[in-house]
Amino acid sequence: MSSGTIAGWYKAEGEIVAQGEALFDIETDKATMEVESPGTGTLHFVSAKKGDIIPIGQTVGWIFSKGEQVVPPAGSGSKDSQFNTIAETAPTIEIPNVEKTKTASLNAGGKRASPLARRVAKKLNVDLFTVDGSGPRGRIVCADVETAARSNQPSLPAKTAKITAKTGAQKTADDLGIAYTKVPVDRMRSVIASRLTESKSTIPHFHLNADLEIDALVTMRAQINLVLKESGSKTVSVNDLLIKASAAALKAVPQANASWDGDTIIKYDDAHISVAVAIDGGLITPVVRNAQKKDIQTISAEIGDLAARAKTGKLTSQDCQGGSFSISNLGMFGVKSFTAIINPPQSMILAVGQGAPQFIPDNEGKPKLANIMSVTLSCDHRVVDGALGAIWLKKFKELVESPAALLLS
Numbered sequence: 001m002s003s004g005t006i007a008g009w010y011k012a013e014g015e016i017v018a019q020g021e022a023l024f025d026i027e028t029d030k031a032t033m034e035v036e037s038p039g040t041g042t043l044h045f046v047s048a049k050k051g052d053i054i055p056i057g058q059t060v061g062w063i064f065s066k067g068e069q070v071v072p073p074a075g076s077g078s079k080d081s082q083f084n085t086i087a088e089t090a091p092t093i094e095i096p097n098v099e100k101t102k103t104a105s106l107n108a109g110g111k112r113a114s115p116l117a118r119r120v121a122k123k124l125n126v127d128l129f130t131v132d133g134s135g136p137r138g139r140i141v142c143a144d145v146e147t148a149a150r151s152n153q154p155s156l157p158a159k160t161a162k163i164t165a166k167t168g169a170q171k172t173a174d175d176l177g178i179a180y181t182k183v184p185v186d187r188m189r190s191v192i193a194s195r196l197t198e199s200k201s202t203i204p205h206f207h208l209n210a211d212l213e214i215d216a217l218v219t220m221r222a223q224i225n226l227v228l229k230e231s232g233s234k235t236v237s238v239n240d241l242l243i244k245a246s247a248a249a250l251k252a253v254p255q256a257n258a259s260w261d262g263d264t265i266i267k268y269d270d271a272h273i274s275v276a277v278a279i280d281g282g283l284i285t286p287v288v289r290n291a292q293k294k295d296i297q298t299i300s301a302e303i304g305d306l307a308a309r310a311k312t313g314k315l316t317s318q319d320c321q322g323g324s325f326s327i328s329n330l331g332m333f334g335v336k337s338f339t340a341i342i343n344p345p346q347s348m349i350l351a352v353g354q355g356a357p358q359f360i361p362d363n364e365g366k367p368k369l370a371n372i373m374s375v376t377l378s379c380d381h382r383v384v385d386g387a388l389g390a391i392w393l394k395k396f397k398e399l400v401e402s403p404a405a406l407l408l409s
Contacts (some may be wrong), residue, residue: 003054004056006022009024010025021037028317046061057119062270192283209337212400216403217403247291250392258346272287272290274286279310285320288359330351330354331353348380354373
């Protein structure tokens with residue numbers, strides 16, 4: 001995450017807020033989350049409105065406590081250095097990185113600097129050791145960093161740029177007189193495009209296919225659901241069983257439960273299964289953690305909760321991070337088979353097609369009717385070699401075709 005979109009404010013300029021009270025919603029590519037007030041007081045100098053895209057760490061408002069003088073914040077253009085110093089002590093409201101918590105010291109090796117000054121220095125690549133502070137006791141404030149940054153910049157000749165030609169699909173459509181509607185790329189679609197383009201261009205994919213007989217799995221599911229219905233509990237789906245089988249196969253073949261991390265390979269102790277969920281405008285992959293330790297009913301309940309929150313934008317960033325394996329099922333749409341793009345930094349993703357009746361030879365070579373499901377395993381060859389991927393897929397096939405073991409793990 002490098003930025004967030006303001007989805008809406010709960011408080012307006014001049015309103016009193018309490019510490020911990022919801023101030024505004026921040027929208028990421030994965031979810032919409034509330035940002036709480038860092039202090040108690042009156043909200044002033046709100047600099048971002050609904051729909052604005054704001055970088056992580058940028059201040060979007062200030063809170064002044066009761067009795068505190070309301071003055072322009074540092075860097076706002078005020079020429080009164082006293083006001084700037086006072087304002088910099090007030091609590092600030094910043095765009096948080098909801099995917100990674102960061103901490104910073106107030107002391108830079110003997111140089112005292114405000115948290116805001118440190119963030120701005122990092123952003124502008126300013127060495128705090130070279131900055132003289134104008135704040136109390138020589139403390140470096142934001143204005144000092146900005147002044148240093150301006151003095152470090154070489155003067156550049158003025159340049160102008162003008163785009164005069166249309167390119168790509170729009171130009172072709174215009175030239176041929178084809179009717180069309182332009183739809184802006186939203187944040188989610190932009191992130192999907194960026195991550196999957198990166199995946200296909202940097203990860204050496206290879207694919208393994210297998211046909212699975214799922215009659216035993218379907219029969220077991222019917223028996224389980226009969227018991228659950230009698231007790232008034234929620235029934236389980238074939239997808240729930242496949243998630244459990246994937247986790248059990250990763251437990252049996254732990255070498256495949258890994259990710260590429262540059263000069264190291266991360267091997268996971270547990271199976272964290274990312275499950276592709278289609279939502280309006282895109283796709284999201286919430287994670288079932290430690291799936292190999294959970295029974296099928298628990299997995300089913302978690303998937304139901306995650307899917308419901310995904311479709312209402314209520315997932316947290318933690319719900320979508322840390323997966324070690326992905327599963328994408330398009331069988332419910334009538335898709336027979338497909339290949340899926342690996343979800344980095346994971347090394348495998350299983351694409352599941354529709355189960356359908358098909359004649360196959362039995363042990364004596366005679367035709368028999370069976371429900372067959374086609375699956376395709378996409379692997380990152382840097383982590384999972386062909387033989388290792390085949391071993392995992394063979395184990396998964398065994399668990400699906402003889403599913404009683406899933407009830408014991």
